[in-house]
Amino acid sequence: MSSNMSDKKWDSxxxxxxxxxFIRTSVGAGLAMFAPxxxxxxxxxxxxxxxxxxxxxxxANYADGAIKAVMNATAEINSRxxxxxxxxxxxxxxxxxxxxxxxxxxxxxxxxxxxVQTVVGTYSSACAMxxxxxxxxxxxxxxxxxxxxxKIVNENYTPYTYQFCPNSRMQSGSVVVAVAExxxxxxxxxxxxxxxxxxxxxxxxxxxxxALGKASSSVELKKELWFKLGETQFASYISALxxxxxxxxxxxxxxxxxxxxxxxxxxxxxxxxxxxxxGLISVTELQQQRKSIPRGxxxxxxxxxxxxxxxxxxxxxxxxxxxxxxxDAYPTDWAVMHxxxxxxxxxxxxxxxxIATEAIKTALKGATIDTCxxxxxxxxxxxxxxxxxxxxxxxxxxxxYPFPIYDLDTMIIVKAEDVWVPTCGDVxxxxxxxx
Amino acid sequence: xxxxxxxxxTTDTRRKPMGMLSVRVLALLFVVFLAxxxxxxxxxxxxxxxxxxxxxxxxxxxxxxxxxxxxxFGHAAFFGxxxxxxxxxxxxxxxxxxxxxxxxxxxxxxxxxxxAAFGALLVGYFCIRLTGIYFAILxxxxxxxxFFVVFSWYSFTGGxxxxxxxxxxxxxxxxxxxxxxxxxIVIAAMAVMWRIVHSPFGYLLRAMRDNQExxxxxxxxxxxxxxxxxxxxxSFAGLAGALWGPFTRSVAPTLLGWQESGxxxxxxxxxxxxxxxxxxxxxxxxxxxxxxxxxxxxxWPLTIGAIILIIVLFSPGGLLGAIDAWRRIRTRxxxxxxxDNTLVKEEPDS
Numbered sequence: 001m002s003s004n005m006s007d008k009k010w011d012s013x014x015x016x017x018x019x020x021x022f023i024r025t026s027v028g029a030g031l032a033m034f035a036p037x038x039x040x041x042x043x044x045x046x047x048x049x050x051x052x053x054x055x056x057x058x059x060a061n062y063a064d065g066a067i068k069a070v071m072n073a074t075a076e077i078n079s080r081x082x083x084x085x086x087x088x089x090x091x092x093x094x095x096x097x098x099x100x101x102x103x104x105x106x107x108x109x110x111x112x113x114x115x116v117q118t119v120v121g122t123y124s125s126a127c128a129m130x131x132x133x134x135x136x137x138x139x140x141x142x143x144x145x146x147x148x149x150x151k152i153v154n155e156n157y158t159p160y161t162y163q164f165c166p167n168s169r170m171q172s173g174s175v176v177v178a179v180a181e182x183x184x185x186x187x188x189x190x191x192x193x194x195x196x197x198x199x200x201x202x203x204x205x206x207x208x209x210x211a212l213g214k215a216s217s218s219v220e221l222k223k224e225l226w227f228k229l230g231e232t233q234f235a236s237y238i239s240a241l242x243x244x245x246x247x248x249x250x251x252x253x254x255x256x257x258x259x260x261x262x263x264x265x266x267x268x269x270x271x272x273x274x275x276x277x278x279g280l281i282s283v284t285e286l287q288q289q290r291k292s293i294p295r296g297x298x299x300x301x302x303x304x305x306x307x308x309x310x311x312x313x314x315x316x317x318x319x320x321x322x323x324x325x326x327x328d329a330y331p332t333d334w335a336v337m338h339x340x341x342x343x344x345x346x347x348x349x350x351x352x353x354x355i356a357t358e359a360i361k362t363a364l365k366g367a368t369i370d371t372c373x374x375x376x377x378x379x380x381x382x383x384x385x386x387x388x389x390x391x392x393x394x395x396x397x398x399x400x401y402p403f404p405i406y407d408l409d410t411m412i413i414v415k416a417e418d419v420w421v422p423t424c425g426d427v428x429x430x431x432x433x434x435x
Numbered sequence: 436x437x438x439x440x441x442x443x444x445t446t447d448t449r450r451k452p453m454g455m456l457s458v459r460v461l462a463l464l465f466v467v468f469l470a471x472x473x474x475x476x477x478x479x480x481x482x483x484x485x486x487x488x489x490x491x492x493x494x495x496x497x498x499x500x501x502x503x504x505x506x507x508f509g510h511a512a513f514f515g516x517x518x519x520x521x522x523x524x525x526x527x528x529x530x531x532x533x534x535x536x537x538x539x540x541x542x543x544x545x546x547x548x549x550x551a552a553f554g555a556l557l558v559g560y561f562c563i564r565l566t567g568i569y570f571a572i573l574x575x576x577x578x579x580x581x582f583f584v585v586f587s588w589y590s591f592t593g594g595x596x597x598x599x600x601x602x603x604x605x606x607x608x609x610x611x612x613x614x615x616x617x618x619x620i621v622i623a624a625m626a627v628m629w630r631i632v633h634s635p636f637g638y639l640l641r642a643m644r645d646n647q648e649x650x651x652x653x654x655x656x657x658x659x660x661x662x663x664x665x666x667x668x669x670s671f672a673g674l675a676g677a678l679w680g681p682f683t684r685s686v687a688p689t690l691l692g693w694q695e696s697g698x699x700x701x702x703x704x705x706x707x708x709x710x711x712x713x714x715x716x717x718x719x720x721x722x723x724x725x726x727x728x729x730x731x732x733x734x735w736p737l738t739i740g741a742i743i744l745i746i747v748l749f750s751p752g753g754l755l756g757a758i759d760a761w762r763r764i765r766t767r768x769x770x771x772x773x774x775d776n777t778l779v780k781e782e783p784d785s
Contacts, residue, residue: 055733056736093733094729095729095735099689100597100685100687100689101683101686101687101689102689104683104684104685105485106729108478108481108683109726109729109730112477112478112481113726113730125596126595126596126597126687129596130597130599130683130685130687132599133601133683133684133685134684137608137684149596156599197587197594197595198586198594198595199594202589202594202595229595432532433532433533434533435532435533435534435602
């Protein structure tokens with residue numbers, strides 16, 4: 001494939017990934033949802049899955065890929081007869097609106113009305129923690145594949161939640177590893193931070209500041225800026241950052257806000273004067289801002305497909321994704337993590353030989369599973385999967401893709417064990433007792 | 436001046452007193468709600484609990500809108516304050532262990548009322564100086580201010596995380612038992628509200644609603660009465676919020692946001708703001724529809740938007756307004772057009 005693919009062609013790829021596609025996929029999934037009701041008497045009872053993700057609110061930008069991944073993965077498993085070859089999967093989707101009270105209500109809805117056995121989601125960490133209260137009480141499995149506050153597996157831990165993405169502490173730790181190298185190399189003395197004023201943003205920023213303080217004690221934090229989710233005017237924030245004259249800026253920004261911030265900071269010339277390493281630049285940003293994103297910018301990704309092209313499951317997923325959504329379509333980080341969650345669940349069910357929740361929970365405990373990001377093991381004390389904590393690299397055009405990716409020669413992949421809470425004893429000190 | 440007559444002689448259909456209809460509707464709802472858990476499954480019992488709590492919230496809003504004639508877009512701030520007061524006491528009592536005694540549980544619930552009342556007193560002090568759109572905008576501004584304080588004050592409120600682990604004591608973890616707890620509290624709150632709106636104070640509110648200037652000329656300090664009503668409405672909203680936290684096991688700042696205030700407005704419009712029972716009827720329609728519609732489509736906002744549009748265009752008095760209009764037509768037909776005044780005299784003010 002050529003890197004100078006026409007805009008028209010690329011636009012058609014993007015169009016294939018918009019909400020219309022989602023609606024079509026939803027209809028397909030809806031049909032799939034009813035299919036088990038007409039299945040032969042020989043097949044087992046259907047396995048009901050609750051999918052809680054936002055198609056409205058700030059998280060909608062990422063959830064689209066995640067929803068597709070779940071639909072594609074479940075359709076593929078259903079084509080083999082479902083879990084254990086006999087339990088067809090029914091997906092019950094609800095929009096959380098990126099609001100915790102709505103997320104809690106919808107979790108209750110899918111559990112009590114649809115009788116789902118596992119809840120997958122959601123985007124916002126605050127929503128995930130609201131869901132945790134419901135799933136713990138109802139003893140329902142919860143697969144967190146995007147929401148990544150470290151509180152989900154530490155302070156708010158429940159044995160029913162399994163975390164498939166690097167948590168905020170791991171993520172900020174991985175940036176610290178990369179930034180500490182740059183500080184040494186460039187002789188940087190000061191920095192500033194800007195973050196979304198909510199749980200994930202706060203956690204990520206504080207994790208970064210704390211870890212950087214240990215890794216490079218000489219560097220000074222000059223300014224901290226916070227903005228409300230959904231901000232559209234960053235001019236004053238960018239001016240304040242430039243006025244502070246730090247050597248670099250660290251951004252704890254995700255979703256649509258990230259796209260807006262990068263565009264406005266570029267327009268105001270911030271990236272020409274101040275380095276911006278470690279801001280979230282996932283495959284979503286690389287695709288959506290393929291023309292405007294500054295080349296050479298150092299970004300952070302959670303599960304970029306291009307880092308694991310050697311993994312059989314990733315190869316299978318990319319093939320499936322391109323077959324469904326077009327030759328030039330590649331899965332986003334969010335899609336990869338959700339795909340892993342569904343196949344992780346399948347592997348646990350195969351191991352348990354049963355779809356009973358307690359059996360699956362036991363099978364997942366400390367389990368090693370195959371993922372798109374390689375073989376990974378759930379940490380015994382908090383169910384955090386030890387997939388890479390972060391991918392830090394420079395944005396660079398690549399001849400094989402119609403959008404830039406990271407420079408594969410210099411990209412740093414940080415191991416989970418290097419940056420997560422060091423020991424299980426430390427983890428248990430953070431965890432609070434549940435009824 | 437006879438305020439009761441003044442109120443009953445208004446020609447605006449949205450303002451007409453409909454006490455008897457409310458009484459009949461409330462009696463019917465009492466029986467239905469009392470028996471509901473016997474026929475409903477767990478999910479629908481939870482929906483019914485939501486109806487009761489949000490119905491109380493909407494009724495508290497209607498004290499300001501339907502009785503005082505001012506619209507508040509920041510009423511959820513008091514709902515949220517009540518929820519947070521309960522949640523924070525929960526957190527103190529349990530120490531994060533999820534174990535709470537019955538006494539501590541009821542103390543936590545009760546704490547929602549004074550905090551919300553205090554918040555309403557502060558906000559109301561400024562808002563009652565204005566009326567109409569200015570009153571509405573100021574309530575919205577204060578609501579957003581309180582939302583932002585709760586959202587940003589991480590060390591105290593938990594920021595956008597909210598507060599989790601609001602597990603009630605063992606008996607009330609059962610959805611049916613929690614439902615009946617809410618039922619008893621909401622019925623008691625409605626009885627107090629009924630007494631308030633049918634007291635001289637309640638009629639004074641209607642007088643202010645219909646003509647504030649004239650009321651002032653009578654020598655009545657309207658600001659004081661508006662403030663008292665604002666605080667009362669905030670207290671009931673706080674009580675509803677207090678019940679909400681343990682119901683969903685968590686609270687979040689979105690409970691104080693303008694969108695939550697919008698829910699109370701929607702419910703009141705759906706049921707009928709001129710009726711005491713209107714907001715509760717609106718809560719039934721809104722919450723039931725929400726539960727039903729989201730079961731098969733993600734386009735809930737589109738659905739409720741269309742319903743509100745229809746209500747506003749074709750039945751501005753809400754569902755109870757439509758029923759009442761139908762009853763009036765039937766009565767008029769049955770008594771050769773002399774029944775209109777008779778009806779008004781027969782029915783005490785709502």
